[in-house]
Amino acid sequence: MTRQRVEPSVIAVERGPSRRRSRGPLAAVATIVLLLTLLPLARPLIGQPYNYVLQIGMVGLMWIALASSWNIIGGFAGYISLGHNVFYGIGGYASGLLLLYFDWSPLLTWPIAGLLAVICGFLVGLVTLRTRGPAFIISTVALLLMVALLFDNWEFVGASNGLSLPLPPFSIETVKIPFYYAMLLIAVGSVYLSYRVAHSKFGLALRAIAQDETKAEVGGIDTRKMKVTAFSISAFFVGAAGAVWGYSLTYLRPAIFFSIAIAAEMVLMAIIGGRGTVAGPVVGAILLVTLNEISVSQFGSTELNIVVTGVIMLVVLLFFPMGVVGTLRERGKLPSILDWD
Amino acid sequence: MTTLLDVAGLSKGFGGLQAVNDCSFTVERGAIAGLIGPNGAGKTTAFNMISGVLRPDAGAVLVDGVDITGMMPHKVARRGVGRTFQITRELGDLTVLENMVVPTARGRLSGLFGARMLRDEEERAMELLDFVGISRLADEKARNLSFGQRKLLEFASALMADPTLLLLDEPAGGVNPALLERMMERIRTLNEQGLTFLIVEHNMDVVMNLCRSIVVMAHGEVVLTGSPAVVQNDDRVLDAYLGKV
Numbered sequence: 001m002t003r004q005r006v007e008p009s010v011i012a013v014e015r016g017p018s019r020r021r022s023r024g025p026l027a028a029v030a031t032i033v034l035l036l037t038l039l040p041l042a043r044p045l046i047g048q049p050y051n052y053v054l055q056i057g058m059v060g061l062m063w064i065a066l067a068s069s070w071n072i073i074g075g076f077a078g079y080i081s082l083g084h085n086v087f088y089g090i091g092g093y094a095s096g097l098l099l100l101y102f103d104w105s106p107l108l109t110w111p112i113a114g115l116l117a118v119i120c121g122f123l124v125g126l127v128t129l130r131t132r133g134p135a136f137i138i139s140t141v142a143l144l145l146m147v148a149l150l151f152d153n154w155e156f157v158g159a160s161n162g163l164s165l166p167l168p169p170f171s172i173e174t175v176k177i178p179f180y181y182a183m184l185l186i187a188v189g190s191v192y193l194s195y196r197v198a199h200s201k202f203g204l205a206l207r208a209i210a211q212d213e214t215k216a217e218v219g220g221i222d223t224r225k226m227k228v229t230a231f232s233i234s235a236f237f238v239g240a241a242g243a244v245w246g247y248s249l250t251y252l253r254p255a256i257f258f259s260i261a262i263a264a265e266m267v268l269m270a271i272i273g274g275r276g277t278v279a280g281p282v283v284g285a286i287l288l289v290t291l292n293e294i295s296v297s298q299f300g301s302t303e304l305n306i307v308v309t310g311v312i313m314l315v316v317l318l319f320f321p322m323g324v325v326g327t328l329r330e331r332g333k334l335p336s337i338l339d340w341d
Numbered sequence: 342m343t344t345l346l347d348v349a350g351l352s353k354g355f356g357g358l359q360a361v362n363d364c365s366f367t368v369e370r371g372a373i374a375g376l377i378g379p380n381g382a383g384k385t386t387a388f389n390m391i392s393g394v395l396r397p398d399a400g401a402v403l404v405d406g407v408d409i410t411g412m413m414p415h416k417v418a419r420r421g422v423g424r425t426f427q428i429t430r431e432l433g434d435l436t437v438l439e440n441m442v443v444p445t446a447r448g449r450l451s452g453l454f455g456a457r458m459l460r461d462e463e464e465r466a467m468e469l470l471d472f473v474g475i476s477r478l479a480d481e482k483a484r485n486l487s488f489g490q491r492k493l494l495e496f497a498s499a500l501m502a503d504p505t506l507l508l509l510d511e512p513a514g515g516v517n518p519a520l521l522e523r524m525m526e527r528i529r530t531l532n533e534q535g536l537t538f539l540i541v542e543h544n545m546d547v548v549m550n551l552c553r554s555i556v557v558m559a560h561g562e563v564v565l566t567g568s569p570a571v572v573q574n575d576d577r578v579l580d581a582y583l584g585k586v
């Protein structure tokens with residue numbers, strides 16, 4: 001080295017993305033999405049359990065959306081929210097009220113539910129993100145309890161009895177199809193958002209925040225703005241999923257949306273799959289939904305089912321302490337089809 | 342010469358302890374200034390207040406005539422004040438290269454649809470890593486670096502933001518002599534290119550070699566300011582280190 005060049009590069013380098021950015025297994029993922037899109041057309045192949053298959057598919061896609069969205073704030077930014085289902089309920093109720101009292105099209109109500117969740121996320125984030133660590137977790141739980149109490153007592157939304165929604169205008173044979181597609185769209189949107197976060201400067205800032213907020217600040221990052229933004233955008237697909245789920249049930253009740261078990265499930269899926277990775281929450285959601293389905297069919301909806309699920313999860317975490325995707329990546333054994341980061 | 346950093350009457354207490362007490366000094370633009378003093382003198386606390394990490398109880402910090410007292414650290418950083426930490430704070434889960442480009446994520450949120458790292462940013466980061474001699478570790482997780490390598494990364498990542506004033510908190514602490522030599526040479530090169538330094542350091546060879554003006558602190562107060570020759574021959578400095586003040 002004869003001469004050091006440390007002034008900003010004067011050579012006009014093309015401001016393209018760095019070569020280090022991998023394209024990811026795009027073809028494989030696109031194929032999976034295509035197959036999922038074609039699934040409802042395969043009625044002759046599926047036969048009798050058609051509605052059951054679509055229902056399970058829809059539930060799985062919903063959890064993929066919920067866990068992936070949670071991962072933006074809880075995984076990338078490292079802020080564990082145990083009240084994220086507040087946005088799920090807000091979405092469900094916002095859409096339900098628009099359907100019921102204003103006769104709006106469900107095609108409009110779910111994105112509106114998502115946007116309302118973003119606005120609520122922004123306002124909540126401004127307050128709760130002043131805390132960090134355990135204090136933040138507790139503040140999100142407190143929020144959840146408060147909102148649950150509000151909905152339990154709010155007559156306009158039917159209090160604890162809830163609301164009955166207008167029935168979707170479909171026959172029993174076809175009723176699952178639109179809900180399945182709506183959830184597919186929401187799941188794909190969530191995973192794409194998560195992918196964008198992982199591959200952007202915004203995501204880099206969040207990962208820095210997760211590790212050392214002071215260091216990120218000293219690096220010039222407006223940590224507060226980044227965190228509040230992450231929190232609010234992570235609410236969008238959660239609210240949207242709540243809207244679709246509520247309509248598919250045809251009734252709303254606070255217990256369906258505001259149970260802490262739902263928040264816990266989002267967290268567990270992200271952790272089992274791999275917090276702070278794009279594929280992790282997807283893998284975690286598929287694992288847990290499948291596991292739950294098998295154990296319900298074997299043991300019924302009993303305590304035994306919950307115990308079995310819990311034990312299996314503990315075992316998984318014992319062998320994959322950073323979640324399935326996180327641990328495999330750390331060991332360099334992640335199949336390329338799951339390497340989305 | 343004009344004043345780049347003006348610290349005026351800065352104070353900070355922790356409970357009953359007055360860590361920094363009415364501390365005033367200036368750093369000229371283009372200088373390599375030293376800030377020395379025995380353990381617990383309040384040097385790091387002063388750095389924390391200048392960089393916005395701690396809010397002063399009293400006093401003001403001016404950079405280029407602009408009052409930055411009590412600003413958030415990211416605002417201070419964007420005004421061209423960089424710093425390193427005495428106990429290095431690399432982001433262990435990120436690669437060395439990712440650590441380097443974190444300061445480029447300070448921009449607008451439009452970043453969500455852009456790339457994580459632009460080609461020119463990567464080149465600049467690699468240049469700087471090369472400059473401190475750790476470019477071969479670019480893809481290594483930062484937590485796998487040795488102590489000395491962390492000091493170098495801390496230094497290089499502070500440069501990535503193109504500061505006009507760089508505060509170095511014990512850059513030589515625990516660094517082996519070969520690395521130390523390189524670090525000093527790099528500081529001089531950067532200074533020739535116009536970067537102003539304020540350096541906290543216990544290694545007197547480094548301080549006397551690099552710095553043309555030195556601020557001596559003890560018990561949170563400025564005891565003396567002057568050139569290396571003045572500081573070396575002043576009894577008050579020895580007293581401060583021997584705890585006689």
Ligand SMILES: Nc1ncnc2c1ncn2[C@@H]1O[C@H](COP(=O)(O)OP(=O)(O)OP(=O)(O)O)[C@@H](O)[C@H]1O
Pocket residue numbers: 355358360378379380381382383384385386387427
């Ligand atoms: N966050 C804090 N809370 C309480 N006391 C603190 C805190 N930070 C520093 N102190 C105390 O303030 C005093 C000054 O500490 P400071 O770290 O600024 O000293 P220093 O000059 O950097 O010392 P060293 O050379 O050992 O790094 C010390 O007595 C220290 O224990």
Ligand SMILES: [Mg+2]
Pocket residue numbers: 384385386427510
């Ligand atoms: Mg110190």
